[in-house]
Amino acid sequence: xxxxxxxxxxxxxxxxxxxxxxxxxxxxxxxxxxxxxxxxxxxxxxxxxxxxxxxxxxxxxxxxxxxxxxxxxxxxxxxxxxxxxxxxxxxxxxxxxxxxxxxxxxxxxxxxxxxxxxxxxxxxxxxxxxxxxxxxxxxxxxxxxxxxxxxxxxxxxxxxxxxxxxxxxxxxxxxxxxxxxxxxxxxxxxxxxxxxxxxxxxxxxxxxxxxxxxxxxxxxxxxxxxxxxxxxxxxxxxxxxxxxxxxxxxxxxxxxxxxxxxxxxxxxxxxxxxxxxxxxxxxxxxxxxxxxxxxxxxxxxxxxxxxxxxxxxxxxxxxxxxxxxxxxxxxxxxxxxxxxxxxxxxxxxxxxxxxxxxxxxxxxxxxxxxxxxxxxxxxxxxxxxxxxxxxxxxxxxxxxxxxxxxxxxxxxxxxxxxxxxxxxxxxxxxxxxxxxxxxxxxxxxxxxxxxxxxxxxxxxxxxxxxxxxxxxxxxxxxxxxxxxxxxxxx
Numbered sequence: 300x301x302x303x304x305x306x307x308x309x310x311x312x313x314x315x316x317x318x319x320x321x322x323x324x325x326x327x328x329x330x331x332x333x334x335x336x337x338x339x340x341x342x343x344x345x346x347x348x349x350x351x352x353x354x355x356x357x358x359x360x361x362x363x364x365x366x367x368x369x370x371x372x373x374x375x376x377x378x379x380x381x382x383x384x385x386x387x388x389x390x391x392x393x394x395x396x397x398x399x400x401x402x403x404x405x406x407x408x409x410x411x412x413x414x415x416x417x418x419x420x421x422x423x424x425x426x427x428x429x430x431x432x433x434x435x436x437x438x439x440x441x442x443x444x445x446x447x448x449x450x451x452x453x454x455x456x457x458x459x460x461x462x463x464x465x466x467x468x469x470x471x472x473x474x475x476x477x478x479x480x481x482x483x484x485x486x487x488x489x490x491x492x493x494x495x496x497x498x499x500x501x502x503x504x505x506x507x508x509x510x511x512x513x514x515x516x517x518x519x520x521x522x523x524x525x526x527x528x529x530x531x532x533x534x535x536x537x538x539x540x541x542x543x544x545x546x547x548x549x550x551x552x553x554x555x556x557x558x559x560x561x562x563x564x565x566x567x568x569x570x571x572x573x574x575x576x577x578x579x580x581x582x583x584x585x586x587x588x589x590x591x592x593x594x595x596x597x598x599x600x601x602x603x604x605x606x607x608x609x610x611x612x613x614x615x616x617x618x619x620x621x622x623x624x625x626x627x628x629x630x631x632x633x634x635x636x637x638x639x640x641x642x643x644x645x646x647x648x649x650x651x652x653x654x655x656x657x658x659x660x661x662x663x664x665x666x667x668x669x670x671x672x673x674x675x676x677x678x679x680x681x682x683x684x685x686x687x688x689x690x691x692x693x694x695x696x697x698x699x700x701x702x703x704x705x706x707x708x709x710x711x712x713x714x715x716x717x718x719x720x721x722x723x724x725x726x727x728x729x730x731x732x733x734x735x736x737x738x739x740x741x742x743x744x745x746x747x748x749x750x751x752x753x754x755x756x757x758x759x760x761x762x763x764x765x766x767x768x769x770x771x772x773x774x775x776x777x778x779x780x781x782x783x784x785x786x787x788x789x
Contacts, residue, residue, distance in 0.1 A: 651746025
């Protein structure tokens with residue numbers, strides 16, 4: 300078997316490493332953390348091989364779709380933490396926040412020009428794959444090597460060689476193959492040895508055109524981004540992410556299996572945004588859970604039957620959490636890796652497309668515009684509360700997110716329009732939007748990773764049905780609705 304670490308590295312152009320360069324450049328774009336990061340670890344390895352300094356470039360542009368105060372602030376919080384984490388280490392950390400669209404053009408090429416090689420993150424979603432492919436061509440034409448490193452999950456994304464149509468089938472594959480990766484966790488601190496030479500000075504032409512940003516002083520309100528989406532109360536960054544993890548393990552893990560679907564208890568991990576922005580790694584979460592359980596690999600079942608529980612040899616709570624963290628999370632990443640159309644309506648299963656087409660012209664009891672959805676102006680108090688939480692806090696309780704999507708399908712003029720609405724609302728407001736997991740949740744509403752259900756219903760056809768009335772009977776929502784009431788609509 301290929302080494303688990305090596306199998307995470309992918310060469311993106313044919314340029315060779317240049318031993319006579321001044322440094323190795325790590326272009327940090329997705330794994331925005333200084334620890335438990337395979338990409339940083341690989342960049343350190345490259346620098347040690349060549350006995351060269353390491354430069355970490357973390358840039359934030361303003362021109363990406365859905366750029367807002369909320370998203371920018373969360374990312375910049377992480378840059379502040381990284382600046383502190385790299386201080387005193389044998390590395391030059393270069394944070395850069397673009398002030399006007401286009402200001403950062405040429406920044407990567409300028410830093411890469413004097414490098415031995417460039418290492419970057421492998422992330423399969425949003426605009427990042429296109430950006431990295433473009434960079435690979437550009438740097439390749441200059442004779443500069445670009446490699447990307449997958450630090451997303453417990454298993455390298457391309458190890459399975461395919462996407463899976465259901466969690467059950469992927470779980471069976473994991474139960475056969477996952478144990479090989481338990482001993483290949485990333486180093487907690489790749490720079491602990493403190494043995495790299497330091498770059499004497501920043502090239503003058505770069506310092507003049509793209510000075511290092513004082514990230515602790517950035518005013519997102521002065522940037523040309525969407526100011527109508529306010530900063531969330533939840534702080535970004537690795538420090539906040541690890542504190543959230545500690546609180547979850549200490550106070551919520553032992554109730555997770557039974558209560559995670561209850562909005563009132565709110566025992567979900569609260570980690571999805573930190574995982575999305577790479578402020579914390581799935582490996583850190585895995586290590587925290589297994590340490591709490593006092594677990595070792597000898598407790599694993601030898602059966603690979605796809606069962607959700609009983610394989611790990613842990614408590615029900617820990618197994619439920621790991622099924623979400625590994626099975627469901629990495630299932631979505633595989634879909635993005637192996638299907639370029641992962642965000643397109645046509646990527647739905649054949650049975651789902653067929654039943655939605657058959658019921659596309661069914662009468663709708665209510666039809667709402669994007670603006671009405673966005674502003675929580677529907678007839679349904681529970682749906683309005685969920686959308687209000689999303690719009691104001693940048694998050695939504697996991698169980699209610701499923702209902703939220705089902706009702707958008709029911710109250711839209713067509714399934715493709717429903718999909719467009721879900722993607723826009725989620726990507727604009729959710730801190731964990733623009734992620735393989737969020738696309739999994741949205742497309743699950745329309746049948747991805749699911750099966751046909753009966754009885755066949757108007758609008759839904761054979762798509763799984765949910766209603767606010769049934770949800771209110773299954774989970775306690777009164778306090779949730781009171782908390783997110785708005786303008787008398789709840």
